Amino acid sequence: MKPYYITTAIDYTNAAPHIGHAYEKVLADVMARFQRLTGREVYFLTGVDQHGQKVQKSAEKMGISPQEFVDGVTEKFTALWSRLGVDYDGWAATTDEKHKRVVQAALQKLKDCGQLYTAKTKGFYSERAEQFLTDKERLEDGTFGEEWGTVTEIEEENWYFKLGEHVEWLRAFIQSHPDFITPAFRTADVLNALENSGGQDLCISRPVERLSWGIPLPFDERFVNYVWFDALVNYISFAGYLSEEAGNADMPVFARLWPADAHVIGKDILIPAHAIYWPIMLHALGFSDEEMPKLIVHGWWNIRGKKMSKSLGNVVDPQNVSDIFTPEGLRFYLMRDMATGYDADLSEERMEIAYNKELAGGLGNLLNRSLSMAQKYRSGVLAVSAYDDEIHQALRQTVADTVPRYLEKMQTWQIHQGIEEVWKIVFQANQFVDLTAPFKLAKDSEQAARLDSVLYHLAETLLHVSVLLTPIIPQACAKMREQIGWVMPEGFTFADLHWGLLKDGHQLNQPVPLFPRLELPVAE
């Protein structure tokens, strides 16, 4: 089976990462880790989009080079990923020379097969804003406002990509491939946009006088490439596409990885970039319908129903949140509270509940009380017991039933539902302690076999949970297994999960609170 190739959007290095960036990368990381635990090889690519006008301007303002500027911002992203345990295999930075060479090779390829052409267009250009203005910017009397400074009509030559030529193909492709976009309801928007596009071509260049911070067109030094080829091509350039033509060494074998199993993106860049430009670019480069990637479109985190934005001043810094709720607390919350594809509300109250009630009180406390009793009554040594009854059977049954349900939810990106499935085990295990009351059994030596059985069931159940939750909270799960005293064998997969992983005489370790309860100041 080919490796599972998963990518995320590459983030624009003009500002520090916010919670939406964090969500997307954690989501992809969770899926990457999940796929690995199904036994599949995985290649997880993420990165940063570093070129463009905004970066050039910001760097100028600070009096440093664009490269210095983007290096600084990039570090904030990589630091965050490291902190949140986003564990990628490939890093796509668009100023990487290897990437630039592939972009140029791809553009050359398109030019050679007649997909690119030059044209002159007239437009109203604002010196101050360094951009062309459209009718949207016009005031009611037809003039442009003072904020634009002097606006002059100029004629400019640029390179264009024959996008319009492929619109019909794309429409047919989308209609015949309902799995192209997940969730499916987004497809209607795409078909709509195609309807309204009017078959327009795509401008892919900017004159170097206006934009120097970009990848030069290989066949026309007067221009640099603008936006889409630069950014979208990362999905193939860092997967090894055209690495021979570009003279790139040590790249993945493209034929093994492609097509991507999941481009994880936000709903804001579905149209037109990922659902229209990208498949058409691939199609024009000669990719077949079977070689088209799949899109996983996630929603946004809102703040009290409002969009997060700089102007509203409600942008949430994931570093701050992980300071308070711990990195794994944040990972858990982000996966727990969003139904993939839809929007969700970011709520500090919910975060606290997720941490203190679910992680600390539910899972962490279950581990703690189970190990504590095993230490207290049996010095941490488990014994396989002949005792059995309906309560014990029911717990084993729940564990066994949960695994396939969990796998199904996770495979279809319903992470929050996968978590819910696992929590049914956590809940039942806590209930199991109350029903079996091992602390009472311990007082009666005639109940020894029964007590052994209870302690064994708790440890084995927790071990299962620690495997199932590994994609979501990998570090906490590793700690759980440390305390249980069980090392996950190399190459262990979900298929290897079966009752009886812990052997007779297994030695458990001392309990240490997994998620120390957080004392948070009361919100206003």
Place this chain on the structure above:
RNA sequence: GGCAAGGUAGCUCAGUGGUUAGAGCGGGGGCUUCAUAAGCCCUAGGUCGGGAGUUCGAUCCUCCCCCCUGCCA
């Protein structure tokens, strides 16, 4: 104006063409002591936005309307 997504218990949200529509939180009552003042049990009578239709039967299907959000114009 067009398109899309929502409108379900006080709050945040699951969910399904069919016996009494669910969870968490909050609130109220109880049990327990192994545990991170954690856990477990009981407790919500909510016209599943409104109306019409299809159906033996709809919260879930169709149509119309209203409200909110997003995108486009």
